[in-house]
Amino acid sequence: MELPECPVCLQNYDGASTIPRVLGCGHSACEVCLAKLPHRYPETIRCPACTQLVKYPQNGAAALPKNIDLLSLALSLSPPQNPNPNSDDPRKPRQQSADDLEVFNFLPRLWSDEFYSAWKDWVVGYDAVLVETEERARLCDSGAAVGLVQVGFLERLGDSKFEFSYNVRVMKCLSGMREEERRELGLLLRGSGRQCRRIGKVYGFWGNVEDGVLYLVCESQSGRFEEKLRGLRNGDGFGRDGLGGFGVIGMEVCEAVMGLHSEGFVGGGFGVSCFGFDDFGHVFVDLNEVLVMGRKVWTSVGGRKGIGAEEMGVMFGSLLKDEAFVSMEVLFEVLKKEGIAVECESSKYMVGYDSDVWSLACVLLSLLLGKEFSEEIGNMNHICDHSTYASWIERVGDLLDSRLGSEYASLRVTLCKCLNYDPASRPLVIDVMICIRELIIKPQYDIMAGLERPVKENSTSCCLILGSSVRCPRKCQKHRKNMGCREKKSENGFVDGLAEGKVKSKVLQGHRDSITALAVGGEFLFSSSFDKTIHVWSLQDFCHVHTFKGHEHTIKALIYVDEEKPLCISGDSGGGIFVWSTSSPLGQEPLKILYEQKDWRFSGIHALAFRDGYIYTGSGDRTVKAWSMQDGTISCTMSGHKSVVSTLTVCDSVLYSGSWDGTIRLWSLSDHSPLAVLGEDTSGTVASVLSLAADRHVLIATHENGCLKVWKNDVFMKSIKMHNGAVFATGLDGKWLFTGGLDKTVNVQEWSGDEFQTDFRPIGSIPCDSVITTLLCWQGKLFVGYANWNIMVFYYGK
Structure with missing residues (x-):
């Protein structure tokens, strides 16, 4: 021992x-x-x-x-x-196996906790974005301009009565993406989130529920960069007198590209519109414009089976005229990913940081030369012919000579090298920036000229234009629609069933007034109503089995007691407590009737609970009473509330009582002594407690102002505005929380957390046509009582 x-x-x-x-x-x-x-x-x-x-x-x-x-x-x-060290430690409690407990989940797990934690903070609220055009919007709180880039489609729900919440629809879209797409998007989010203002900020994902599209929300200054430069140069670019201004802008553009590379990204292509000015006048890479330009590239090559050298040149020239400065190797890679055969020997080069050097040079030349460079681009139609391409570079060099003169010959040589066909022969971005600095600082005075150059590295893993998320999803959706394809869904899950319309709902009719309470026990569902009756329904087929009659006043509370002899106990507004036998055959007369003593404050029984031979009542006289089942006498009266005791619940040998005074009191069931008071508001604001739910260390209270308050291990965790109006009913079943009330909506939440935090994830809602007065979740079925006299049962399958 x-x-x-x-x-x-x-x-x-x-x-x-x-x-x-x-x-x-x-x-x-x-x-x-x-x-x-x-x-x-x-x-x-x-x-x-x-x-x-x-x-x-x-x-x-x-x-x-x-x-x-x-x-x-x-x-x-x-x-x-x-x-024996090899034996199990007898002090350790035996863990319950899956066979010990039968778990009935209302909804299946949609994703892992790890997945939710990794992506939840990147979901932009639906009300946070104000759409101006299809690709332009503003943030409602700051008014900042943002760009919207399509990355996916929100799941359609069909004809189901259940509506997924906005957050769930966004998260389901993310979870349905391929791992490669999520990895690329995650890199964008994390890279822009660092303190690197050379990259435009990416705020996260926003779903437009009207068009069903999921967007990536990016900081955008479309047109502002070109607009500000318009005052510094004319249509012919920067003249001799403005080379200093070009030098400042050019160095900033180079630093922005280096900032992008420092985060592990290869742009794949730039245009003048792909850059913007921040609040401090520094240039940054506008990721939104880079991604939009990437879409143009993919769109231009779509629908082809093969392409020759001449057609390749025309396509390349057309992109350059639209200021989509994409290097040849990037364009070849796009064609390859689209499965298009390329008749050109020069498609062997790899995409890397050197590809951005080519695009960067085109941006700088466009700023410096203006119309002259645009016209020369029109002659770019033989990119597969090396000799023709080399002559094009020579003509660009001649334009630079006329603009820069012999004084800045090194800049001319460097910019021409940036246009080399072979990426390996192109200079580093920092070399380009140092040459541009010569327009402002003489080389002998430039400390950067002697700095050690970084080792040249190439990477194709993070090229923005070649990423899976850049390919236009609208085309894929149209194709799926035409083909009549549908996403595969599990037929075992409640959520998938809801989306497919496979979750059934059944109406239970029979009461002649508002439903006030529901209880489940044995083989029956019990429902009470203001019509002074209790209806008994079969849990097998939901048919009406029996009616308990005898109350002379409206019934406000109902519980099921699973004792040696199963009982149903009801309390009414007249102070009557009726005890009914639920053993077959069901009788017409109650086994016992108890009456609460009336006084001038009396307004009947509002709540019931049961534990260890005692019936606990919450009354209008502001007290909680313990009634002995053995002899029907009041064993104890618990005082302390300042208004009607509206709700009771029992958990872990503690009785919780909620009141219209806005407080929750805890009572010891061993001696009925007071333990604690929760929810006291020193500001004087009172929101009546209407319902309580407790599960182990968690206590949840709902209030008449639509708020829900949570305590865990006796510590207040948070208050959430859950509904627009009073929340009359709540249910806590494992990880699932159900609430309903005056706004005629049942909200479904999944909660999780630890001793330091509690997290509620909105899963969805069920819009109803009447006020929800009570609800109950049992073995994967949701029972909802309404003010319109009906009871609805939501369930999956037969």
Whole structure:
């Protein structure tokens, strides 16, 4: 036999340093550990063995009685033998296997917690974006201009009654992407999120529920860069007198491209529009424009089967005229990815940082030369012919000579090298920037001229234009629509069933007034109503089985008691408590009727709960009463609330009572003594508590102002505005939270978290045609009671 030990420190009791002290729940722990445990409320403590909230003396653990039996046992036993190291530790509690518990999930898991944590912060709220055009919008809070780049499509829900929440639709779209697409998008988000203002910010993903498109929201200054430069140069570019201005702008553009490379990105192509000015006058790469330009490239090559040298030249020249400065090797790679055969020997070069050098040079030449460079681009129609291409570079060099003169011959040579056919022969971006600096600083005074150059590296893994996310998804959607294809969905999941219209709903009719409460027990569903009756429904086919009649007042509360003899207990506005037998055959008369004493404050029974032979009632006289089932007498009256006690729930040997006074009180079920008060608002603002739900260490309360408040391990976690109007009903079933009320909507949330935080993920909602007065989730089925006298059952399958 093992020596008895403290459940906290696992030290054996010895009567000296490890003294067992008995708590009100009957469990023991050593005096030292009890003193160190957190005390959330005055004179209370949670038992480390059963987590029950129990009384704790003001004088500390020493005032608790010693567990004499444990001390005697510890002294009588000899020290235990060293156990076999290969055997299981008998002190460890046995873990329940999957066979021990039958779990009924209302919804299947849509994604892992790791996936949700990685992407949730990148979902831009639906109300955060104001759309101006198809690709342009503004952020509502700051008014900043943003660009919208299509990356996917929100899932369509068909004819289902269930509506996915906005966040779920965005997350489902992300989870349905290929891993390669998500990796590229993740790199963009993380790269732009760093303190590198040389790259335009990417805010995240925004879904337009009207057109069903998922967009990447990027900082955008479309046209501002060119507009500001228009005042510094004319249509012919920068003249001799403006070379200093060109030098400043050119160095900034080079630094922006180097900033992009420092984050591991290859642009793949640039245009003048792909750059912008930040608030400090520095140039940055506008990722939105780069991605939009990439779409133009993919669109220009689509629908072809093969392409010859002449057609290749025409296509390349057309892109350059539109200021889509894409190097030859990038264009060849696009054609290759599209499965288009290229009749050109020069398609062997790899895409890398050198590809951006070619595009950068075109941007700089366009700024410097203006119309002259645009006209020369029109002669670019034989890119597969090396000699023809070399002559084109010579003509560009002649234009530079006339603009720069012999004084800046090194800049002319460097820019021409940037246009080399072979990427390996192109200079580094930093070399280009140093040459441009000569327009402002003489080489002998330039400290950058002597700096060590970085090692040239190439990478094709992060090329923006070649990324999967850049390819136009609209074309794919049209193709899917024409082919009549549909995404495959699991036929086992509630959510997928909802999306396909496979989740059934059934209306239970029979009551003649608003539904007030629901309860499940045995083979039956019990429902109460303002019509003073209780209807009994079969859980097999949801048909009406029986009606309990006898109440003279409207029924406000209903519970099922699973004792040796199963019971249904109801409470009415007249103070009557009726106990009904649910054993077959169902009878017409109640087994017992109890009446609460009336006084001038009386307004009947508002809430019911049951535990260990006691019926607990929440009343209009502001008290909670404990009724003995044995003799029907009131064993205890618990006072403290300042208004109607509207809701009761029991969890871990603690009774929770919510009131119209806006507070929740905790009572010990062992002696009915008060333990704590939650929700007291010192500001004087009172929001009535309308419903409670408790599960182990979590307590959730809903209020008349539409808010939901959460406590975990006796610590207030958060308050959430969940509905527009009073929330009359709540249900907590494992990880699923259901709420409904005055706004005629049932909201479905998935909650998770740890001792430091609680997270509620909006999964979806069920729009209803009447006020929700009560709801209940049982074994994957959702029962909803309405003010229009009906009860709805939502379930998957037959």
